[in-house]
Amino acid sequence: MQGWLCDTQTSILPWKGYKKSRLANVGASMVFNSYSFIVFFLPVTLFGFYFFSRKSRQWAAVWLVMASLFFYGSWDYRFIPILLTSIFINYSVCKRILSATPTSGRWWLTASITFNLSLLGFFKYVNFFIVTLNDVSSGNIPTLNIILPIGISFFTFTQISFLIDAYHGKIKELNFTHYLLFASYFPYIVAGPILHHQEMLPQFSDPAHYQVKANNFVIGISIFVFGLGKKLLIADNLASVINPLFAAGDPHFFQAWLGMLAYTLQLYFDFSGYSDMAIGVSRLMGFRIPINFNSPYKATSVSDFWQRWHISLSRFLRNYLYIPLGGNRQGQLQRYRNLILTMLLGGLWHGAHWTFVIWGGLHGLYLCVQHGWQYSMRNKYRQPTQLSNIINRIITFIAVMIAWCFFRAPDVASAFKVLAGMVGNNGFSLVTEIDALGSIMLLIGAFVAFYMPNTNELFLFTGKDHEVKLTSPSIVTVKWSPNVPWGLAIGCIFALCILSIERTSDFIYAQF
Amino acid sequence: MLNSKELAPMNNSSEKSNFTRYFLTIGLSALLLLTVIVTLNYVVDPYFIHQWDSPLLLRLSPAQQKIMPWTKTYAAYRYLPEVVFLGSSRTEIGLPTDSHLFPGKRVFNLAISGASTGDAVNMLKHTAFFHRPEIVVWGLDYGWQFREKTGNTDFGKELVAEGPYYPIRRTFLNIKRSVSMAMTGDTIKILFGESEQSCKSLLAYYGHKSSECLEVIMRNEGGTEKAFEEVLKKKEPLGNPEDVPATVQLLDRTTEEYCRNGTVFRFYLQPIHALSELSYWNTLTEDLDNWKRALVQMIDTRRKGGCDIRLYDFSGFNSITSEEIPQATGKATMQHYWEQSHYRSEVGFRILEELLGRGNKVAENAFGVALSGATIEQHLLNFRQSRRQYITEHPKETLNIVQ
Numbered sequence: 001m002q003g004w005l006c007d008t009q010t011s012i013l014p015w016k017g018y019k020k021s022r023l024a025n026v027g028a029s030m031v032f033n034s035y036s037f038i039v040f041f042l043p044v045t046l047f048g049f050y051f052f053s054r055k056s057r058q059w060a061a062v063w064l065v066m067a068s069l070f071f072y073g074s075w076d077y078r079f080i081p082i083l084l085t086s087i088f089i090n091y092s093v094c095k096r097i098l099s100a101t102p103t104s105g106r107w108w109l110t111a112s113i114t115f116n117l118s119l120l121g122f123f124k125y126v127n128f129f130i131v132t133l134n135d136v137s138s139g140n141i142p143t144l145n146i147i148l149p150i151g152i153s154f155f156t157f158t159q160i161s162f163l164i165d166a167y168h169g170k171i172k173e174l175n176f177t178h179y180l181l182f183a184s185y186f187p188y189i190v191a192g193p194i195l196h197h198q199e200m201l202p203q204f205s206d207p208a209h210y211q212v213k214a215n216n217f218v219i220g221i222s223i224f225v226f227g228l229g230k231k232l233l234i235a236d237n238l239a240s241v242i243n244p245l246f247a248a249g250d251p252h253f254f255q256a257w258l259g260m261l262a263y264t265l266q267l268y269f270d271f272s273g274y275s276d277m278a279i280g281v282s283r284l285m286g287f288r289i290p291i292n293f294n295s296p297y298k299a300t301s302v303s304d305f306w307q308r309w310h311i312s313l314s315r316f317l318r319n320y321l322y323i324p325l326g327g328n329r330q331g332q333l334q335r336y337r338n339l340i341l342t343m344l345l346g347g348l349w350h351g352a353h354w355t356f357v358i359w360g361g362l363h364g365l366y367l368c369v370q371h372g373w374q375y376s377m378r379n380k381y382r383q384p385t386q387l388s389n390i391i392n393r394i395i396t397f398i399a400v401m402i403a404w405c406f407f408r409a410p411d412v413a414s415a416f417k418v419l420a421g422m423v424g425n426n427g428f429s430l431v432t433e434i435d436a437l438g439s440i441m442l443l444i445g446a447f448v449a450f451y452m453p454n455t456n457e458l459f460l461f462t463g464k465d466h467e468v469k470l471t472s473p474s475i476v477t478v479k480w481s482p483n484v485p486w487g488l489a490i491g492c493i494f495a496l497c498i499l500s501i502e503r504t505s506d507f508i509y510a511q512f
Numbered sequence: 513m514l515n516s517k518e519l520a521p522m523n524n525s526s527e528k529s530n531f532t533r534y535f536l537t538i539g540l541s542a543l544l545l546l547t548v549i550v551t552l553n554y555v556v557d558p559y560f561i562h563q564w565d566s567p568l569l570l571r572l573s574p575a576q577q578k579i580m581p582w583t584k585t586y587a588a589y590r591y592l593p594e595v596v597f598l599g600s601s602r603t604e605i606g607l608p609t610d611s612h613l614f615p616g617k618r619v620f621n622l623a624i625s626g627a628s629t630g631d632a633v634n635m636l637k638h639t640a641f642f643h644r645p646e647i648v649v650w651g652l653d654y655g656w657q658f659r660e661k662t663g664n665t666d667f668g669k670e671l672v673a674e675g676p677y678y679p680i681r682r683t684f685l686n687i688k689r690s691v692s693m694a695m696t697g698d699t700i701k702i703l704f705g706e707s708e709q710s711c712k713s714l715l716a717y718y719g720h721k722s723s724e725c726l727e728v729i730m731r732n733e734g735g736t737e738k739a740f741e742e743v744l745k746k747k748e749p750l751g752n753p754e755d756v757p758a759t760v761q762l763l764d765r766t767t768e769e770y771c772r773n774g775t776v777f778r779f780y781l782q783p784i785h786a787l788s789e790l791s792y793w794n795t796l797t798e799d800l801d802n803w804k805r806a807l808v809q810m811i812d813t814r815r816k817g818g819c820d821i822r823l824y825d826f827s828g829f830n831s832i833t834s835e836e837i838p839q840a841t842g843k844a845t846m847q848h849y850w851e852q853s854h855y856r857s858e859v860g861f862r863i864l865e866e867l868l869g870r871g872n873k874v875a876e877n878a879f880g881v882a883l884s885g886a887t888i889e890q891h892l893l894n895f896r897q898s899r900r901q902y903i904t905e906h907p908k909e910t911l912n913i914v915q
Contacts, residue, residue, distance in 0.1 A: 214531045221538065437697075482530055487537025494538065495545035499693040 030074035031190070032224075032277040033231055035501060041071065042281065045186075049285055053210040060210055061177045064285070068186035072150070075190075079149040086119060087183045090159045091176060097166045098174065109167040113160060120156045123148055128352030151189045153349055157316055159183055162197045164320055171197065178204040185289075187278040191271070191507055193292040193312035200289070209286040218482045219459060220283035222490055226455055227276025229493040231507070232500040234445045235269035238262045239505065241438035249417060252429045256421030262438070263408055264401045265445040268296065270508045271310070276455050295454045297400075300384070300392040302366040305400055317346050332375060339371070340364035350407070355415060359406040366399055452476050546691065553690035558698040559583060560713050562686045564590035569716050571702075572709035575728035578698075580604075580624050580714065581631075581667035582689065585638055586682065587715055589673065592643035593620035597719070598632040599651030600663075601625035602782045602853065605726060606860035607649065609718035613864050614647070621719030623651065628663030629759050633766050634672045640770065641673035647776045649867060654781075654803055655792065658753035660762050723857060726850050737838035739851035743787050744839070744912060750792045752799050760806045764813070771819035778867040779811065780880075783826035784853040786833045786902055791852075791913045797899075801892050808888045815884075823883045824867055825891065829898035830879045832859055837909065 030037050045067040052059040073080045093112040097105045127143045134141055162182075165171055182200050203209050241262040251259060275292035282289045292311050299305035306314045322342040328335040340361065347360015384392070402419070409415035420426060458480045480486055557563060560573075561582040577583070588596075594617045597607045603623035611619070622635045632650065639645060657663050670685060689695070701707040711725040730736065753759065767777055781804070784792070793800050804825065811823045827833065832855070835848045848859050866880040881891050903910045 214528065218531050218534055221535075225538075482534035484533060484537050487534045488541045491538040491541030492545055495542040495549075496693070498542070498546060499549060499691055499696060502689075502692050503694060 030071055031507065032274065032281065033228060033497075033501060033507075036074075038498075038501075041067070042284075046284055050212055053212075057207060057210050058177060061181050061204060064186075065177065065181050065184060068181070068184040068189065071186035072184065072189055075150045076147065078147070082119075082123075082149050082152070083155060083184060083189075086116070086155060086159065087180055089115060090163060090183070091174075091179050094163055094166045094171070094174060094179075097163065098171065105167055109163060112163050116156050116160050116163075120152060122146070123152055125348075125352045151191065154192050154194055155183055155189060157313075157349075158188075158195045161194075161316060161320055165197065173201065173205065175201075175205065185282075187282040188289060191274050191278075192310075193275055193278065193290050194316050195289060195312070196315070200287070203287050211286070213286060216283050216286050220280045220285075222280070222480065222482075222486070223283060223455060223459060224277050224280030225490050225494045225497065226458075227273045227278075227280055228497040230269040230273030230276060232273075232497045233493070234441050234448070235266045235273060236500065236503070236505055237435075237438050237441040238266040238269070238445060239438075240435040241442055242266060249414075250426045251418060251421035252427045253421060253424045254428065254430055256418050256426075258434075258442075260401050260405060260418065260422065261446070262442055264297075264397075264404050265442065265449055267404065267407075267508060268293070268449060269445060272455075274507045279455075291456050293454065294456060295449070297397055297449045298393065299396050299400075300389050301396055302363065302370050302399060305396055306363075306367075313346065313349070317342050321345060332372075335371065336368040339367045343367065354412055355406045355409050358412065358415075359403050362403040362406065366403070453478060549696050550687060550690045552703075553692065553695045553699050554687060556699040556702055558695060558702055558707070560586075560715055561689060562586050562683075563713075563715060569713055571713070573711065573713045574708040575710040575725045575732070577714060577725075579666045579689075581635075581664055581671055582686075583713070583715060584620075584622050584624060584635070584719055585671045585673075586686075587719065588620060588622060588635075588639040589642055589678065589682065591618060591620055591718075593618045593622070593639060593718075594643070594645060595619040595647045595649070596636070596639055596645045597621040597623050597649045597651070598627075598635055599623040599782070600627045600653050600657055601721075602653065602784070602855065603649075603651035603860075604714075604719070605721045605850065606782075606855045606857065607651070607720065607864060608857040608860055609720045611861060611864055613868055617646070619718060621714075621717075623719070624664050624667060626657075626664040627667065628657050628659045628661060629762065630660040631663050631667050633762060634667065634669070636766065636770070637674075638672045641678070644770070644773055645775055647778070648770070649778045649780070649864065651780055651782050652807070654800055655750050655753060658759050658803070659755060660759055661754070720857070726854075730850055733851075735838075736845055736849065736851055740787070740837045740839060743785075743791050743852045744909060752796060753803065756803055756806055760810050763807075764810045767810075767814050767819060767821060768817070771814060771817070771821065777814075777819070777821040779807070779821070779823045780863055780867060781823075781825045781827045782853075783828075783830070783833050783855055783859065783863070783879075785835070785837075785849055786829045787837065787906075787909055787913065788852040789827060789829070789833065790899070790903070790910060794913060797896070801895075804883065804892065805888060808883050808885060811883070812885045822867065824863075825881045825883055825895075826863055826866075826879060828895050829902040832862075832879050834902060840909065 030041055032038075045064070048063045048067065049060050052063045069080055069083075072083060090112060093108055093115075096108045097112075100108055123146055127146060130141050130143050133139060162171070162179075166174075178201055181204055182195065182197060185195065185200070188195050242259050272293040279289055279291065290312055294308040294311065296305055296309035299308050322338055325338040325341060326334050327338060341364075343360045343364030344357060345360070347356040347358070347363070350356045350359075402422070405418045405422075406412070406415045409418065453476065458478065554562075557568065559577070559579050559582060560568065561579065563569060563583075564587050595614045597603050597609070597620070600623060604621060604625060607621055607623070609619045609621050620639075622639060624631065624635070627635070629652070636645070636648065652658065662668075670681075673682075675681075698707065710728040711722055714721055714725075716722075730739075733739065771777070807823055811821055814821045832848050835846055838844060838846065847856075849855055862879065881887070883891060903914055
């Protein structure tokens with residue numbers, strides 16, 4: 001029933017969060033930023049893990065598997081059979097590949113990749129294809145009532161890379177419990193980072209990782225709280241700036257730019273906050289998972305951006321798609337084709353929607369323009385100056401922000417409405433009504449994203465094994481250490497996060 | 513793996529004491545800050561989640577008061593009402609509790625904004641846990657609110673009393689609810705005198721949302737005329753209820769249970785404005801009729817079982833709901849309505865009179881029809897006829913709605 005006086009509990013905003021994919025029962029799930037996770041799940045899991053570690057590493061690993069399945073099942077118990085089926089089949093195929101001849105190994109690899117992509121395709125893309133087919137052929141094929149299993153893109157890609165490396169002889173050891181833990185490990189299963197076996201399996205086998213170490217706790221808790229703060233204090237508060245600005249549908253120039261700036265920051269703090277929490281939680285158990293962000297908005301080019309944003313996905317796309325396609329080894333034109341193709345598929349990986357395809361295509365185009373420019377200027381290379389770096393950062397940031405329009409919009413038409421606003425098609429009225437807390441968080445968020453050291457730098461990660469560039473210009477140089485002032489700061493951030501949990505929202509990347 | 517510069521495993525007592533001090537600092541500072549804030553929120557209680565018979569009820573509040581299910585469930589637990597009103601914001605705004613129709617009775621309006629039928633059932637269970645109401649007046653809405661599932665997301669199951677430890681559980685819940693950034697912001701505003709002070713809390717009017725609050729809300733939202741602009745533009749009807757049979761069965765079970773102990777039930781269909789009736793259910797008239805038939809069947813069954821239960825239809829195209837809108841009269845306000853779907857207390861008072869059989873039926877011709885198996889079909893025929901008549905008489909207003 002509608003009416004101004006009636007609180008209908010439903011948003012009328014055209015962009016009301018993320019509903020492009022259908023997620024099941026997200027409200028009742030156990031997410032990192034929930035009381036049930038912080039007060040119940042995490043302490044019990046840690047206690048059990050270290051308790052069993054004293055008896056047997058195998059038991060401790062099994063305990064973590066059980067905890068991971070419980071965590072995953074809390075989203076929807078029907079997801080567990082899907083995950084386990086995927087794991088069992090991939091493990092069995094992997095064993096076949098390891099003992100097969102090159103020819104039969106290739107067959108098994110093809111079959112297993114087909115299986116993985118079919119599983120992903122069925123749950124994530126089948127309705128997209130049906131709708132597209134209907135649109136193209138004016139047909140009327142009914143869509144299927146499918147619930148998208150949370151994290152399916154992450155555990156599928158994690159396992160595909162394992163299979164490919166098994167075929168290439170890069171897998172030395174295959175322990176079922178460790179594989180099960182690798183594929184179902186709860187810190188990554190919902191929203192990544194996409195794990196690589198070379199980083200995780202040796203840790204699961206190493207007895208040193210099953211020992212209680214105070215520094216793991218110190219660093220793990222600190223990073224977890226930082227991530228929690230990014231999500232609850234910054235990202236969630238930015239939503240109050242974004243939603244009203246876009247409620248009009250045809251935003252004015254300043255509305256559109258302010259809204260997109262807020263969204264650009266929200267997405268970063270939401271996703272990097274999740275990644276920090278995943279890294280922190282895993283570290284509490286002594287296991288280190290790869291970093292996923294490295295101050296992406298300090299990037300000086302689009303290719304630099306992709307070395308800093310969702311690093312684990314970029315790495316996957318580069319190693320298992322771009323390079324096998326030929327990379328830049330077959331000339332410039334092939335390179336551009338491969339870049340476009342890789343980014344289009346990278347866009348589609350995020351969801352079955354044309355907006356994601358366009359977003360990926362735009363980034364592919366950006367990369368082609370950048371490499372084309374660099375190629376044409378190859379004989380006129382000059383050392384970048386401070387000014388040129390600043391200009392490059394601004395251009396890159398604006399390009400990325402424009403592409404986010406498609407990433408956020410529910411459909412292509414809505415994205416173009418925002419773009420029309422950004423070029424002034426809808427007028428230039430000043431923004432007069434902005435949520436005060438959201439505005440403060442916008443300023444703080446921008447300052448942190450552009451000028452502060454990131455979590456990796458703060459906690460002295462060197463990143464040697466992550467193939468990432470960790471030097472990024474910060475006007476504030478600050479280093480964390482386990483002392484009283486830092487303890488006070490982390491304690492206060494934690495208290496503020498606890499106060500904010502009651503109104504938190506789901507992680508944006510959990511839908512992928 | 514991450515390497516080199518990270519802290520080495522704990523290897524001496526100085527490092528150990530550093531880590532211990534660090535952990536203690538995190539824990540104690542977080543605990544201290546949380547304790548201070550939660551205590552402050554609990555004492556100030558900006559949303560009246562644990563107030564009854566308290567001087568705080570005289571404190572002026574914002575016109576749009578928050579988390580009303582918390583406020584009302586606590587008040588019901590303390591006040592033990594004998595007459596309760598259930599339903600959505602229409603009932604909360606429309607039915608006054610100072611009516612002389614219930615002399616000497618403790619009357620409380622337990623309706624909550626956005627409530628579904630399931631919410632209303634839970635509210636009844638809650639209040640009956642402490643004291644079984646003698647009379648239940650229940651406003652029913654067609655559409656998405658007629659469902660078992662929660663409508664008001666603040667009305668969690670944990671608020672509904674069951675078992676012997678509710679007071680302790682409730683105190684714990686109140687403390688937990690005080691762990692809130694939003695509540696802290698509102699507490700600070702109150703302490704610094706920055707809080708909106710528009711009207712008294714609903715509790716001061718026994719759960720009824722007062723006219724002084726409504727005046728402020730309507731002023732802030734742009735007024736009655738602006739509200740009707742949306743109705744005049746509207747073309748898409750609202751959706752049907754999710755599951756009518758299951759919700760009717762829920763009502764059936766609930767009324768059976770309470771009738772057995774002598775509770776009197778008066779159900780009524782909400783008198784939303786005629787234009788809203790047209791706009792919301794324009795293409796759903798058959799479904800709407802079937803919904804009414806299902807309700808009548810349920811009521812008749814209960815009556816045959818000896819229950820004092822009645823159903824009245826105040827909706828449709830009668831002397832109240834057909835009031836001319838500001839666009840037609842040129843006046844800023846309406847006599848009977850705040851906006852398209854919320855009626856004023858005067859209308860609510862007449863509804864109560866009619867429901868309790870104390871109204872002047874002759875004077876108030878055609879507002880409120882008692883429904884039963886014997887009258888329903890004729891009523892539905894009359895309903896359609898008056899609908900057609902209304903459209904004929906209001907071609908300009910209904911142009912976009914019925915085309």
